[in-house]
Amino acid sequence: MITARVTVTLKNGVLDPQGKAIEGALATLGFEGVDGVRQGKVFDIELDHDDRARAEMDLAAMCEKLLANTVIEDYAVEIV
Amino acid sequence: MKTAIVLLPGLNRDRDMIAAIRTISGQEPLTVWQTETEIPTGVDLVIVPGGFSFGDYLRCGAIGARMPVMRAVADSARRGVRVLGVCNGFQMLLEAGLLPGALMRNASLNFVCRTVKLEVTNADTAFTRGYRQGQVIDCPVAHHDGNYFADAETLARLEGERRVVFRYADGTNPNGSVKDIAGIINADGNVLGMMPHPENLIEDAHGGADGRPLFESALDLAAA
Numbered sequence: 001m002i003t004a005r006v007t008v009t010l011k012n013g014v015l016d017p018q019g020k021a022i023e024g025a026l027a028t029l030g031f032e033g034v035d036g037v038r039q040g041k042v043f044d045i046e047l048d049h050d051d052r053a054r055a056e057m058d059l060a061a062m063c064e065k066l067l068a069n070t071v072i073e074d075y076a077v078e079i080v
Numbered sequence: 081m082k083t084a085i086v087l088l089p090g091l092n093r094d095r096d097m098i099a100a101i102r103t104i105s106g107q108e109p110l111t112v113w114q115t116e117t118e119i120p121t122g123v124d125l126v127i128v129p130g131g132f133s134f135g136d137y138l139r140c141g142a143i144g145a146r147m148p149v150m151r152a153v154a155d156s157a158r159r160g161v162r163v164l165g166v167c168n169g170f171q172m173l174l175e176a177g178l179l180p181g182a183l184m185r186n187a188s189l190n191f192v193c194r195t196v197k198l199e200v201t202n203a204d205t206a207f208t209r210g211y212r213q214g215q216v217i218d219c220p221v222a223h224h225d226g227n228y229f230a231d232a233e234t235l236a237r238l239e240g241e242r243r244v245v246f247r248y249a250d251g252t253n254p255n256g257s258v259k260d261i262a263g264i265i266n267a268d269g270n271v272l273g274m275m276p277h278p279e280n281l282i283e284d285a286h287g288g289a290d291g292r293p294l295f296e297s298a299l300d301l302a303a304a
Binding site: 014015017065066067069071 | 138146174175180181185186189227229230231256
């Protein structure tokens, strides 16, 4: 069994109004020193096999084809 | 002209679109469910209507765009069949790769539901020849994710090839869309995606009929 964590974030340069709103809310709560917030998504994916090479290939394809919109998002795959 | 309207769970403007086609063409459109793998032969116009396909889970239109019917829509588009995507339909055409760019959360983070002004920035397409070049029309919008984005290279190509067909006019950009882009067309000129809802402004009872020429054009009913 392989468990992977895929993190999808907005590319640099793509405006993130949700991140801005979160940043504003943190300030409202009194947290000081926050210089920026960018939000994203996390996917924990369980595979039913132990073939690491196959997992890496499949997970990259999953990101390209569905999990990330590569027009606006970057992704990172971590096998845990 | 025969029209087919794509149906997916979570859409909510499909009936508006069916009513618009029936009213304008006098013909009942076909409907094609998400699991279908082919658009019926003889269809000249495929419409992907608005709503929230699959609850817009993951990203707006992301799941809907990967259903079998959207592969069939792509096949039809390649054969030259006209394809119109409105609102969630536009989001699906982008997610399916039929049009370039992406639609992100509105810059205000608010759902917007109001009538905006649209400038027809290219009246030489199969969908817009019923309008005058530069004409400013009314059109309703109702969306949470209409903030169009594309990289600089893509934007330059779209502008250079006159593929920005509708732009929000008179300061009415409701969503922060780059260069006020409201609707774009593909390079072959047969696939149009737009956020506003022309199907909701086609008769006096709607408060105006500025959306009607779009359908009359796409259905070859407009006076040339």
